[in-house]
Amino acid sequence: MSKAKPVILKIGGSVLTNKTVELEARMDMISGIADQILEANPKNLVIVHGGGSFGHPTAQKYAIKEGFKDEAQIAGFAETHHIMTVLNGLLMDALIWRGIPAISMAPSSYVITRNGRIQHLDMTILKRLLEMGFIPVLYGDTVIDEEIGFTILSGDQIVAYLATQMNAERILVGVDVDGVYDDNPKSNPKAKMFTRLNMEELKNVLEKLGGSEGYDVTGGMRSKIAELMPAVMQGIPVLIFNATKTKHIYKAIKGENVKGTLIEKE
Amino acid sequence: MSKAKPVILKIGGSVLTNKTVELEARMDMISGIADQILEANPKNLVIVHGGGSFGHPTAQKYAIKEGFKDEAQIAGFAETHHIMTVLNGLLMDALIWRGIPAISMAPSSYVITRNGRIQHLDMTILKRLLEMGFIPVLYGDTVIDEEIGFTILSGDQIVAYLATQMNAERILVGVDVDGVYDDNPKSNPKAKMFTRLNMEELKNVLEKLGGSEGYDVTGGMRSKIAELMPAVMQGIPVLIFNATKTKHIYKAIKGENVKGTLIEKE
Numbered sequence: 355m356s357k358a359k360p361v362i363l364k365i366g367g368s369v370l371t372n373k374t375v376e377l378e379a380r381m382d383m384i385s386g387i388a389d390q391i392l393e394a395n396p397k398n399l400v401i402v403h404g405g406g407s408f409g410h411p412t413a414q415k416y417a418i419k420e421g422f423k424d425e426a427q428i429a430g431f432a433e434t435h436h437i438m439t440v441l442n443g444l445l446m447d448a449l450i451w452r453g454i455p456a457i458s459m460a461p462s463s464y465v466i467t468r469n470g471r472i473q474h475l476d477m478t479i480l481k482r483l484l485e486m487g488f489i490p491v492l493y494g495d496t497v498i499d500e501e502i503g504f505t506i507l508s509g510d511q512i513v514a515y516l517a518t519q520m521n522a523e524r525i526l527v528g529v530d531v532d533g534v535y536d537d538n539p540k541s542n543p544k545a546k547m548f549t550r551l552n553m554e555e556l557k558n559v560l561e562k563l564g565g566s567e568g569y570d571v572t573g574g575m576r577s578k579i580a581e582l583m584p585a586v587m588q589g590i591p592v593l594i595f596n597a598t599k600t601k602h603i604y605k606a607i608k609g610e611n612v613k614g615t616l617i618e619k620e
Numbered sequence: 621m622s623k624a625k626p627v628i629l630k631i632g633g634s635v636l637t638n639k640t641v642e643l644e645a646r647m648d649m650i651s652g653i654a655d656q657i658l659e660a661n662p663k664n665l666v667i668v669h670g671g672g673s674f675g676h677p678t679a680q681k682y683a684i685k686e687g688f689k690d691e692a693q694i695a696g697f698a699e700t701h702h703i704m705t706v707l708n709g710l711l712m713d714a715l716i717w718r719g720i721p722a723i724s725m726a727p728s729s730y731v732i733t734r735n736g737r738i739q740h741l742d743m744t745i746l747k748r749l750l751e752m753g754f755i756p757v758l759y760g761d762t763v764i765d766e767e768i769g770f771t772i773l774s775g776d777q778i779v780a781y782l783a784t785q786m787n788a789e790r791i792l793v794g795v796d797v798d799g800v801y802d803d804n805p806k807s808n809p810k811a812k813m814f815t816r817l818n819m820e821e822l823k824n825v826l827e828k829l830g831g832s833e834g835y836d837v838t839g840g841m842r843s844k845i846a847e848l849m850p851a852v853m854q855g856i857p858v859l860i861f862n863a864t865k866t867k868h869i870y871k872a873i874k875g876e877n878v879k880g881t882l883i884e885k886e
């Protein structure tokens with residue numbers, strides 16, 4: 355039984371899916387990720403993944419994030435949750451058939467938010483699973499909200515919550531760009547990547563990114579970083595790296611050198 | 621928002637799968653069940669299903685029910701949970717694509733047992749989903765156990781727990797035989813079916829079934845009934861009926877007359 359601090363691995367929806375085509379999974383990526391996790395053979399790993407072109411279009415169509423407003427959203431909420439279980443199932447298939455002891459845990463079954471922020475999340479089972487050697491796999495999901503009826507809980511908020519509550523050793527954020535840039539690297543080839551940022555520098559970057567409104571890579575790099583700030587403040591290092599590159603997830607889990615942006619408190 | 625008493629519908633693993641062929645789903649049954657639920661348009665329904673030839677063979681291979689004994693079971697526990705999510709996913713697909721607001725809720729994420737009996741099961745989210753008009757869908761699953769490490773939680777135990785805790789209006793148990801017989805109807809063509817049993821009569825039947833050891837239809841009719849006894853004692857009627865027959869699930873939900881065994885307290 356292990357009681358070491360866990361590592362939280364976030365896998366972006368842009369890594370698992372083709373964000374430009376609804377319901378298109380990147381099966382090559384999913385297989386490659388499962389291969390890397392098998393090889394890394396991690397202890398104390400929690401995986402959290404995003405929704406990409408599975409969860410987001412349906413959630414948006416029914417405005418689930420904005421809360422319950424009319425009956426037409428009810429079927430949309432159910433559809434959004436289901437479609438996330440389908441994406442999760444593709445990743446789980448790849449993990450399980452390699453013999454990786456991964457356990458899917460849909461947040462909708464045990465998380466309640468209040469105005470979109472996690473209010474209740476009993477971690478007893480998740481911690482117990484980790485101690486026994488399992489890899490819990492969570493994901494962005496539809497959830498019941500005490501104030502607005504229901505909403506969408508993002509994978510990034512889950513990552514920050516688990517990391518701060520369990521005082522994680524590290525947070526690994528796998529996206530489809532190499533790290534945090536001073537501008538959108540997809541549209542500005544001269545954008546400069548930061549290899550390391552402390553809290554002070556991070557705040558400056560956030561302000562600058564806030565200014566350039568178009569900068570919304572991989573579900574919003576700015577909101578992603580803002581969500582992870584409390585974990586960094588608590589002293590948990592965050593590595594933002596490109597999970598679509600060969601062996602990057604393996605190296606990140608192993609603590610080997612990976613190109614990316616390391617965010618630390620000081 | 622509805623606060624009426626819920627109806628609990630159990631769908632046996634023998635209805636959803638071909639129990640004689642591992643991992644063979646009965647897709648015709650699954651489609652038919654979803655059609656009937658769409659037509660019945662139920663309010664306050666909770667669905668619980670079994671594992672059939674999906675969950676049982678893997679659980680048995682790794683002796684998951686007997687608790688944690690060695691490391692080799694860890695991958696088996698994960699595999700058993702995953703395969704149950706796959707079976708659940710087939711049913712959920714059929715429900716969701718008909719626009720039925722069903723929400724899957726894997727018990728492994730929020731139930732803890734003690735020596736195989738439910739110890740912790742927070743029903744806040746499930747009740748809230750019901751009130752909002754959703755149909756929660758639960759199933760037999762692998763769970764963490766406080767005493768023996770982990771175990772298998774049967775769909776029948778979940779049904780009895782939910783029914784007694786929420787004081788259900790009715791429990792509908794869909795199996796692949798017409799009801800409770802005085803002997804195994806599959807091997808003894810002279811077996812007599814009971815159309816109605818009260819607690820006193822039920823106890824006599826259980827004693828008799830206990831004597832004829834071979835009588836283990838649909839995952840054990842005897843253990844199934846024994847599990848539901850506390851609900852009957854509480855005054856909740858239980859209808860055991862053949863869910864493989866045309867429109868039986870529709871009629872059972874609607875409260876229409878269906879061939880089967882009705883078990884009532886008095």
